Amino acid sequence: MDDSLWGTTSLVINEVVERKRHYPQATFVVDEQxxxxxxxxxxxxxxxxxxxxxxxxxxxxxxxxxxxQEITRLLETIGRLGAAH
Structure with a gap:
């Protein structure tokens, strides 16, 4: 959270909440303190x-x-893991 721009904390939280809706099995850690x-x-x-x-x-x-390249590899891995379920 420290790396986010001043005044954007609520935007970051909203993004995490939205991603959690799409990926309910995922765990997101927001460590403000x-x-x-x-x-x-x-x-x-x-x-x-x-x-x-x-x-x-x-x-x-x-x-x-x-x-x-790492983002592409990560997304491919996520897709492969999702297809396995």
């Missing part, structure tokens, strides 16, 4: 994306910004 970040020992101003299946197996992990 940085409690989870500190508990997990993550550095400030860092992002991590972890894609798990329904059995909690990691299928994708990336820290930091995604390249176009």
């Amino acid at each position: 940085a409690q989870a970040r500190r508990r997990w020992g993550l550095p400030e101003k860092a992002a991590a994306l972890i894609l798990l299946d329904s059995e909690s197996r990691v299928h994708y992990y990336r820290r930091g910004a995604l390249t176009h």
Whole structure:
């Protein structure tokens, strides 16, 4: 949330809520007070994306910004996992 522009917190929250409607099985963490970040020992101003299946197996992990190629790979993985259900 710290990386979002001033005054956009509600927009970020609304986007997370909308994505949760489309992907009810997904878990989104909005850590406004940085409690989870500190508990997990993550550095400030860092992002991590972890894609798990329904059995909690990691299928994708990336820290930091995604390249176009990584986004494509992630979307393909999501599609493959979704097709398996």
